[in-house]
Amino acid sequence: MKKNQIFQIVLLIACIGFVGTPKASAQQVVSGMLIPKVEQLNKGGLNTQSLKQLANELERIALAHPQDWHAQYYASLAYIELANLSAKREIDNLCDRADEYLKKAQLIRPNESENYVLKAYLLSARINVNAMFRGASMGRESKEQLDLALRHNPNNPRAHYVRAMGIYYTPAAFGGGKKKAKAHLDASLKAYRENTPANTLDPSWGRNEVEKLLVTY
C-alpha cells in the first residue's frame, strides 16, 4: 500500500507538472524566438540590409504576439536602429513604424521606464532629418521623456545614455558638447555595472556605445 501511495503521489505531481507546463510554453515560444534575434540586435555591427531583415523578423513576431511587451519593444528598437543607418528621406517612415510598436508596448506596460527611453531614442533619430529645425523642439520632447524614464527608474542606464548622446551631439553654444556629456556617460556606465537585467530578454543595449564614447575622452 505504501509503495502504491508513493507511486500515486509521484503520478499526481507529474500530472500537475504537465498541467503547469503548457501555460508557460506560449511565453517560452515567444522568448525562444526573440532571444537569438535580440542577441543579434544587441551585438550591433549589422549592415542596412541585414538590419532590415532582422527588423522584419521582429515585426512578424510582434504582430503574431500582440500582447507580448518584449516583442513590441524590440520591433520598435530595430526600426529605430535602422533609422539611424538610413538616408534622411527614409527616417520619418522608419520612425513611424517604430512608433507603431512603441505605442503597443506602452499600452501593455503603461509605466515602464524603458518605454520612455525608447521614445526619447526615437525622437533623437527623427532629429537627424533636419537637426537645425527639429533640434530645439524634439530635443526638448526627448528630454521630457527621459525625465519620465528616470522618474520611474532612476537607475536606468539607457536613460542616462540617451541623454548623454543628445548632449554630446548638441552644439556647445546651445549648452551641449562633449565635455558636458561626460557626467551622463559616467552615470550611465555606473548604472550598467550596478544593474543587471532581471530577465534575459529585458533591455540591455547601449553599454558598448557608452564605453566607445568614453574612450574618446
Added chain:
Amino acid sequence: MRNILITFLLVFISGLAGYPPLFAQNQPVSRIHEVSRIHGQVQDRSGKAVSGANVFIKGTVEGTSSDENGHFSFETSIQGDTVLLVRHISMEDLEIGIVISESMPALALRMYDKTNLVGEVVVVADQGLVLLDGSRATTLRTMDVETTAGGDGDVVGALQTLPGVQQIGNNGALFVRGGSSEEAKTLIDGLEITHPYYSGIPDLAQKSRFSPHLFEGITFNTGGYSALYGDALSSVLALTSRDHPSNTSTVLAMMLYGLKVGHDYVNPQRRTSFGLDLGYSDFGPYFKWIGHRTNWLDAPINKTANANFRQNIGDHGMLKWYGYGNLSDQKALVPDYAWEAGGTVLTESPLRVKNNNLVSLLTYTHRLNEHWRMYAGYGYNTNSDLTANPSLQTDTREQQHQLRLNLYGKTTERTAINMGSEVYFNSWDQQSETNYGIELFRRSLLKNNRWDTWVDFSYRPIRNLIAQVGLRTAWNEALVEDFLLMPRLNLTYHAAQNSFSASAGKYAQQPSSRYLYQAGNPQSSVVNPWADFGKLEHAEVTHYLLNFQRKNFGRTLRVEAYYKDYKDLVQTTPQLVSGGSGFARGLDFFWRDQVAAKGLDYWISYSWLDTERQYLDYPVQTRPTFAAPHTLHLVAKQFVEPLGIFVGGSYSMATGRPYYNPSAPAFLSDRMPTFHQINLNFAFLRKWGNTFNTFVFAVNNLTGRQQIFDYRFSPDGNIRTKVELPYKRGFLVGWFISIGKDRSDEILNQLP
C-alpha cells in the same frame, strides 16, 4: 487507486484546456507534415521591384523579406485559406487572401505608395478637437509657426506671411481673401474668442492677445472649412492648448517694454498640472526711444495674466481650464477729423482707450472607446471698452457664454462622423455720457442668442478618395430668417505625394452687435431688449475652391483657386438692411523648402485677389479698402552653426489698396502706393548652469522706408494727411530665461 485515476484524468483534461496550441484562436487550418513554398515578386505601381518588403502569413511569424529584385520565397506547413500580409515602410499595407496548397504559383504582389497624411480627413488631436479640414487648412505645430520677421510675437503676425492673408499695416487683425477682419474667427479648444485683439487708438495696428507658445497646435483655414465651425464668412483660426508639461519650471522674459514671469507645476504622476504667468508692459520709454509718431499722453500700459489647469479624470478623460485676463490703458492726442476753422486746420484732441478683457474656457474630453470620443466645452468672454474724449465717454460691454458639445468617431473602417451642437448667450451694451455724467444714450442688445448644430460625415469609398459631406444649421434669435441650413462638401483625391481637392460650401455670419442693435431702434435711448429684430439677416457667402498640394520630403507646394459669392451683407446707407453683395476670387501660391541647403528654411507665398463688394456705406460695388490685388512674401531662416545663432528675414510686397478720396471721380478709385517692407531677426541660445537663455534681436522695417496705409481728407478734399507706420524702425530686444526646463523654443517661436 480509482480515486487517484479519476483525479489524474480530471487534472489532465483541465491541463489540456489550458494548452494554447490546441485551442488558440486565429490559427489557420493546418494539415501537419505538408510543406508548401510561397514565392513571388513584390512590385510598386509602376512595376519596379520593391526590396525589403515584409511578406508573411498574417497572425504568424512565417514569412520573409523581399530581396533587391523584389523576389521572396519561404516555406510553410500551413495549408488552406489564409491571408498574406505585405508591409513596407513607405507603402500601404497589402493584404490578400490565398489558398495554400502543395504547389503554389508565383505571386505577383503590387504595392502602392502611402497616401499623404496631410489630406487625412479625420485627425483626432490629443486635445479632443477633430480637425476635419484636410489639405485646405494650414496645420501648424507651434515650432512651425514661423513667427518670422514682421510677426511681432503674436499668432496673427505669424500668419500674415501665408498666402490668402492681406497685410493691412494700420490694422493688426486677419483680413483673409477679400474678407473684412470681422469675417475671421478665432477659437481656442473649440470655443470662440470674442475679442482676440487688443483695443487701442484708431489707425494703430493692434496685436492679437495670444502668443503661440501657449498652444500645441494652430490650424488656420482660409476658406471652405468644415461644418464644425460657423459664424465666420472667411476663415477660422483654431488654436489648441497644450497638455501637461513634463516638468515644473519657471520662466522669466524681459523685453524693451516689459517683463513676464511664469510658473508651471505638474505632479509626479503627471495627472494634474497648473500654470500661471503674469505680464506687465509699459510702452512709454520704448516708444520714446524709437521715435513713435503718435502723440502719446499716456503710452499703453498692459497687465496680463494667463492661467491654466489640467486634470486627468479616470483613464480616459481630461479636464482643462484656460483663463486669460488683461487690463490695458492708453491715452493719446489723435487727429480730430472734424477739421476746425472752415475745414482747413486739422486739430488733435485727447482720446483715452481703456480695455478690460477676461476669458475663461473649460473643456472636458473623454475617450469612450478605441473609435469614439466626446467633448464638452464652456466658454466665457467678457470685454469692456471705455473710450473717452474731453466731451464724451462711451462704455461698451460685451459678455458671452458658450456651451459646445461634440461626439465624433469612426463608424466603420471607411467612414467617420462628427456631430455636435453649440449655444451662445450674448449680451451687448453701450452707454454714452458726457463728462458731467449726463447720459446721452444707452443701447443694449440683451438677448443675442444663437444655436448651431452640425453633422459631418466622411467616407473613403476607395483607397485614394475621401468624400466629406457636412450640414450645419444656425439659428439666431436676433435675425429675420432665424434658421439657416449650410451644406458643405469636399472631395480629396491622393496620388503618391500629390493631393487634389475640390470644395463647396455655404457659410453665414451674424451682423455685429452694433448693427443688430441699430436694426432694432436706432434713435432710442432706452434699454431695448426686445427691439424689432425684423430688419437684419445673416450675411451669407458660398465658397468654391480647388486645391492642389504636393509634399515631398521637406518641400511643400500648394496652389489654390477660389471664388466666393457674398450676399445679404450689412448696408448702413441709405438705411440699415441686409442688402449688400459682392464676390472675391483669387489664386494663392505657396512654396516652402527646408532642404535646399543645410540649415536653411524658406518660403514664398503669393496671392492674387480680385474682389468687389457693396456693403456698409458703399454707394456702389467696388474693391474694398482692405484688398490688395497682388501680395508677395519671401521668408527665410538660416541657422549659422559656427556662431550658434538663427538669422531670419522677410520681404513683403503688396500692390496698392483703394483709399477714400472725396474728390475722386469714382468711389474708392484711388490706389495707395505699393507697399514694400523688409524685416530682420536674430536669436541665439545659451545654457548657463540650470538656466536656458534665449536672446532675441529684431528690426521691423529695416530700411526705414515710409509706409503709408491710408489717407484722410479735409471736408473740401483739398488737404490730405497720411496714416502711416508710426515709427521709422521698430525694435524687439528680449532676454528669455527658463529655469528647470528648456523652454527656448517658446521664445524662438515669438521671433518677430
